[in-house]
Amino acid sequence: MEEITKHYTNGEITIAWKPNVCIHSKLCWTGLLEVFDPRKRPWIDMTKAETDLIISQVEKCPSGALSYFRNDEKQHTASTPEIDVETIVEVTPNGPLMIYGNITIKHKNGEETKKNKVTALCRCGQSSNKPYCDGTHRKIDFKDE
Numbered sequence: 001m002e003e004i005t006k007h008y009t010n011g012e013i014t015i016a017w018k019p020n021v022c023i024h025s026k027l028c029w030t031g032l033l034e035v036f037d038p039r040k041r042p043w044i045d046m047t048k049a050e051t052d053l054i055i056s057q058v059e060k061c062p063s064g065a066l067s068y069f070r071n072d073e074k075q076h077t078a079s080t081p082e083i084d085v086e087t088i089v090e091v092t093p094n095g096p097l098m099i100y101g102n103i104t105i106k107h108k109n110g111e112e113t114k115k116n117k118v119t120a121l122c123r124c125g126q127s128s129n130k131p132y133c134d135g136t137h138r139k140i141d142f143k144d145e
Contacts, residue, residue: 010046013068015058017044023066023096023120024135032057062098063120063133072140094143096120105131 006015008015029036036057046054058066063072087101099119104112126140127134136142 006042008042008044008046009071010051010054011071012051013046013070015044015046015054015066015068018065020068020129020130020134021063022135023063023133024138025062027060027062028057028066031060062118064115064117091123091144095137096123107131 004019006017006019007014008017029038032049032053035045037043037045037053058068061067087099087103090098090100094097097120099115099121100117103115103116103119105119106112118131121131122129122133124136124137124140126136126142128136
């Protein structure tokens, strides 16, 4: 699957959105609908709130599909900061495995992907973005056994 990243800026910060990583948790727009409105195109309007509020909302994204960087930084380093703590795996009810911390995913083709912060892995087996969750568990009404 092609890696797509879309960028939105207000001059101070730039939000990077990776739709293929998104698990559709709705946490990104719940609480700041004036900025993050999935009914509109583009769905992110950086002019509708202060930078600190936008950053706070982006940091709620559980999958890492949303991240940000400050435009004045000389290097646009990974906008998702590394977590220097233990890694925690949470089995969510009727949903993905949520992994909090730094991990390396080794793909079947031998490629490795480093993930930081939060990673959602598919448990229902129906994701079109395996091994990552794409929210399909909701569509198929996946239930824990």
